[in-house]
Amino acid sequence: xxxxxxxxxxxxxxxxxxxxxxxxxxxxxxxxxxxxxxxxxxxxxxxxxxxxxxxxxxxxxxxxxxxxxxxxxxxxxxxxxxxxxxxxxxxxxxxxxxxxxxxxxxxxxxxxxxxxxxxxxxxxxxxxxxxxxxxxxxxxxxxxxxxxxxxxxxxxxxxxxxxxxxxxxxxxxxxxxxxxxxxxxxxxxxxxxxxxxxxxxxxxxxxxxxxxxxxxxxxxxxxxxxxxxxxxxxxxxxxxxxxxxxxxxxxxxxxxxxxxxxxxxxxxxxxxxxxxxxxxxxxxxxxxxxxxxxxxxxxxxxxxxxxxxxxxxxxxxxxxxxxxxxxxxxxxxxxxxxxxxxxxxxxxxxxxxxxxxxxxxxxxxxxxxxxxxxxxxxxxxxxxxxxxxxxxxxxxxxxxxxxxxxxxxxxxxxxxxxxxxxxxxxxxxxxxxxxxxxxxxxxxxxxxxxxxxxxxxxxxx
Numbered sequence: 001x002x003x004x005x006x007x008x009x010x011x012x013x014x015x016x017x018x019x020x021x022x023x024x025x026x027x028x029x030x031x032x033x034x035x036x037x038x039x040x041x042x043x044x045x046x047x048x049x050x051x052x053x054x055x056x057x058x059x060x061x062x063x064x065x066x067x068x069x070x071x072x073x074x075x076x077x078x079x080x081x082x083x084x085x086x087x088x089x090x091x092x093x094x095x096x097x098x099x100x101x102x103x104x105x106x107x108x109x110x111x112x113x114x115x116x117x118x119x120x121x122x123x124x125x126x127x128x129x130x131x132x133x134x135x136x137x138x139x140x141x142x143x144x145x146x147x148x149x150x151x152x153x154x155x156x157x158x159x160x161x162x163x164x165x166x167x168x169x170x171x172x173x174x175x176x177x178x179x180x181x182x183x184x185x186x187x188x189x190x191x192x193x194x195x196x197x198x199x200x201x202x203x204x205x206x207x208x209x210x211x212x213x214x215x216x217x218x219x220x221x222x223x224x225x226x227x228x229x230x231x232x233x234x235x236x237x238x239x240x241x242x243x244x245x246x247x248x249x250x251x252x253x254x255x256x257x258x259x260x261x262x263x264x265x266x267x268x269x270x271x272x273x274x275x276x277x278x279x280x281x282x283x284x285x286x287x288x289x290x291x292x293x294x295x296x297x298x299x300x301x302x303x304x305x306x307x308x309x310x311x312x313x314x315x316x317x318x319x320x321x322x323x324x325x326x327x328x329x330x331x332x333x334x335x336x337x338x339x340x341x342x343x344x345x346x347x348x349x350x351x352x353x354x355x356x357x358x359x360x361x362x363x364x365x366x367x368x369x370x371x372x373x374x375x376x377x378x379x380x381x382x383x384x385x386x387x388x389x390x391x392x393x394x395x396x397x398x399x400x401x402x403x404x405x406x407x408x409x410x411x412x413x414x415x416x417x418x419x420x421x422x423x424x425x426x427x428x429x430x431x432x433x434x435x436x437x438x439x440x441x442x443x444x445x446x447x448x449x450x451x452x453x454x455x456x457x458x459x460x461x
Contacts, residue, residue, distance in 0.1 A: 013415035020081025022325030052112035055105030096138040097352035145205035154182035167250035185225040185241035219247040319346035338390030345373040378453035
């Protein structure tokens with residue numbers, strides 16, 4: 001294999017940050033020296049799981065925090081890092097939240113659905129999302145029925161979840177006529193919290209008349225379009241409205257859905273934008289795999305462009321990534337109880353994305369008030385002496401340490417790269433006071449870690 005295919009320490013840090021929620025030095029040592037394929041195979045070697053956090057019949061702050069903490073603990077586990085990174089992706093891509101849904105059990109159920117299907121065929125996941133209780137409530141699918149068609153889910157299914165409103169040349173991917181056709185084909189799903197809490201197809205609610213979508217295009221579908229029969233089996237591809245999405249082609253006869261998802265996944269794992277040639281390369285692999293998400297991720301995470309310089313410093317970390325990366329890298333012990341509050345202050349309450357478009361990523365994460373909240377959390381972690389504030393952290397001072405060796409050790413511990421000028425300023429800071437004394441340890445050394453976690457370089461990856 002070519003030498004460039006072997007992960008160095010810097011590559012391992014990058015992979016574990018982007019394909020998970022960070023690492024500590026021991027994890028990095030295990031991955032350094034592996035080939036890209038071996039490392040990614042290791043991350044993907046996790047079985048689909050139906051693990052579900054604690055739900056509740058009705059919304060309550062304490063119940064929500066218990067569910068958030070359950071998920072945060074799982075995110076921090078090296079065993080599940082890539083699986084949970086994809087659960088978070090799907091939670092952002094197919095959002096539902098407590099602002100609309102007051103039954104936490106529905107959100108816990110949806111979270112488990114992402115865990116069970118999130119790395120498999122996208123077609124299967126899309127079917128599960130379409131019939132999911134949380135989504136049926138969030139985008140009014142339960143109220144979409146014969147004689148009272150609701151277009152919310154049908155519209156967002158195309159606009160936000162699978163196609164995008166326009167192709168790469170600015171041509172409309174669908175028209176209002178298609179929104180109406182999709183909405184009619186998606187009628188019939190229902191659940192009753194009291195009498196029948198599971199989702200089923202109600203015969204009297206399904207629009208069984210002929211419908212047409214993408215009229216006049218080569219991939220037009222018409223007939224009694226739908227998704228699921230009364231017995232729970234899927235409609236055949238010829239009349240299944242979900243399959244119409246996979247058949248969609250842009251004006252250059254390219255698979256629209258595949259290219260849309262490639263761009264979305266590339267932005268999640270690498271850089272905000274992706275050139276057309278790379279989109280085509282990743283799309284070809286995705287389509288050839290049968291739209292299996294794990295295969296797309298495998299191709300993406302082993303690609304040269306993923307290890308390029310732009311992909312290492314182009315994307316601000318989400319608050320969840322910021323928090324867990326700091327805890328893992330520094331070996332901080334936590335009760336977890338304080339983390340939901342910190343995440344809210346940084347703009348990211350789990351199980352409550354701000355809208356149907358999910359969270360706004362990029363520089364928005366580093367708006368002034370949110371950045372100050374990150375600095376406050378950095379201070380809380382660095383000053384964690386006995387767990388009273390939710391964290392316990394005891395930085396070590398090896399025998400014979402100097403300010404320079406301590407700064408370099410802390411940077412290495414965090415996998416952090418800074419300029420020579422910044423490094424020198426940190427050394428100068430640590431050199432002040434009574435070096436090695438208890439007061440120096442409590443003020444200066446702990447202060448060093450608060451500074452490192454607050455640096456701009458630690459906010460991006």
